[in-house]
Amino acid sequence: TVAGAPVGLLWANQATPLAEPVLFAAADFPIGMAVQTGRIKDGDPFQTGLVRHFNSVTCENEMKPGLIHPQVNTYDWGPADSTVTFAQNLGMSVHGHVLVWHEQIPSWMSNFSGSTAEWEAMLRSHIQAVVGHYKGKVSSWDVVNEAFLDDGSPRSTIWQQNIPDYIAKAFTWAHEADPAAKLFYNDYNMEGLPAKRVAVLAAIADLKTRGIPVDGIGFQAHVNLDWPTSADFKAAVSAAAAMNLLIRFSELDVSVNPNNTQSQLTDSLRIQQRARYKEIAEAYLTAPSALRQGITLWGLRDPDSWILYVFNRQDWPCLFDDAYRAKPAFYGFWEGLMP
Ligand code: XIL
DSSP states (O other): OOTTOOOSOGGGGOSSTTOSOOSGGGOSSOEEEEEOGGGOOTTOHHHHHHHHHOSEEEESSTTSHHHHOOBTTBOOOHHHHHHHHHHHHTTOEEEEEEEEOSSSOOHHHHTOOOOHHHHHHHHHHHHHHHHHHTTTTOOEEEEEEOOBOTTSOBOOOHHHHHSTTHHHHHHHHHHHHOTTSEEEEEESSTTTOHHHHHHHHHHHHHHHHTTOOOOEEEEOOEEESSSSOHHHHHHHHHHHHHTTOEEEEEEEEEESOTTSOOSSOOHHHHHHHHHHHHHHHHHHTTSOGGGEEEEEESOSBGGGOHHHHHTTSOOOOSSBOTTSOBOHHHHHHHHHHOO
């Protein structure tokens, strides 16, 4: 911890929003933010906060197949391009999300019918168009997202049903399109559910044995105040590190209201969330520095978080409050990042 640093509860009466210490300066690995392109506007506090605190971005939605490839012969590059250009102009890195997933796919893909060869050609062409378009601009990709269920069994998806060995093929195709990009498998609950973690790591180990270009693993880290534990996080990091995988915490947020029992963010919850963000950053730092590919936060301020509109409940999962004031969570995370 830096001497004289504001480790107190400055959130209570912070006079100047977005005047707190610069977050990414505390880390020697990228600190990223999920970005919805429409929120990047000159003079908007979202943009001010993004630029001040983060040195990496991920499109929260705009690179997903449903948005970037809405029709079979139509790619809509505009929104993602504008975020990528914005980031590049500021020297921020871009992590790409996502090439193969079972959600947010366009209806022409969900309704696709064809032979195995036609399915393969369709997915290959999608992956290679997107990775090729961003070659040299997007330095890493979530190639496959959420391919396993919580019990560790493979998720049944259109990809799993129609393309034998689709995970291996997806990584191979992405690598062909940009050999320099770092390629990740991304999923949730791998920290807290050992069965899922073991199954995913075994699948990745098998891919690596076969020479498939998998570089790393993204732990989404959509977590609660009390689950998974700090020990779970450390076990996950250590298991991934033992396989020499690059490690990301890829979509971090800390729900304080998972059971929808809270009607407001109390001081007690603020304090618990502060400690929680701190221990998650500390757990990340147990990864060897050569394997640290960064932590991305999935939302800047509470009212904009996906948790509110996807799960339809109140929550306060982010580092900043509705007025863009740094919460205790911010200071906890910032402290935890300090080597
Ligand atoms: C979420 C976005 O944040 C929302 O805006 C969208 O409505 C649904 O998807 N796991 C992932 C992310 O890999 O892509 C999801 O993002 C959150 C869960």
